[in-house]
Amino acid sequence: MAGSDAASPAPTAPDTVKILVAGGFGVGKTTLVGSVSEIAPLRTEEPLTTAGLGVDDLAGVEEKRATTVALDFGRITMGRDLVLYLFGTPGQQRFWFM
Numbered sequence: 486m487a488g489s490d491a492a493s494p495a496p497t498a499p500d501t502v503k504i505l506v507a508g509g510f511g512v513g514k515t516t517l518v519g520s521v522s523e524i525a526p527l528r529t530e531e532p533l534t535t536a537g538l539g540v541d542d543l544a545g546v547e548e549k550r551a552t553t554v555a556l557d558f559g560r561i562t563m564g565r566d567l568v569l570y571l572f573g574t575p576g577q578q579r580f581w582f583m
């Protein structure tokens with residue numbers, strides 16, 4: 486029977502789920518996506534500058550040196566049938582439209 490084989494059905498694409506990681510500035514969104522992703526995460530970090538003084542609250546994250554300006558992206562494969570796509574947002578109110 487040409488074109489099919491009951492013992493090895495044609496492979497199907499895995500289901501995909503998009504997970505949005507949202508939250509305030511410095512809560513750990515970028516760290517989370519980068520920690521659990523199986524691929525090198527896409528990052529859009531830019532250095533914090535004096536323009537953020539009094540705007541971006543560094544209380545509790547005094548060592549933070551950069552901030553996400555567009556998105557984080559990572560991927561987790563859950564077996565053969567499911568792939569998770571992780572999207573991290575910027576945290577500041579000025580980026581809430583995203």
Ligand SMILES: Nc1nc2c(ncn2[C@@H]2O[C@H](COP(=O)(O)OP(=O)(O)O)[C@@H](O)[C@H]2O)c(=O)[nH]1
Nearest residue numbers: 509510511512513514515516517546548549576
């Ligand atoms: N104590 C602690 N610090 C963390 C944890 N995750 C991230 N951090 C730190 O908290 C800050 C969070 O930064 P980042 O991941 O850029 O936060 P984002 O603004 O939410 O993306 C960084 O300085 C991290 O080193 C955590 O699970 N525990």
Ligand SMILES: [Mg+2]
Nearest residue numbers: 514515552553
């Ligand atoms: Mg971030």
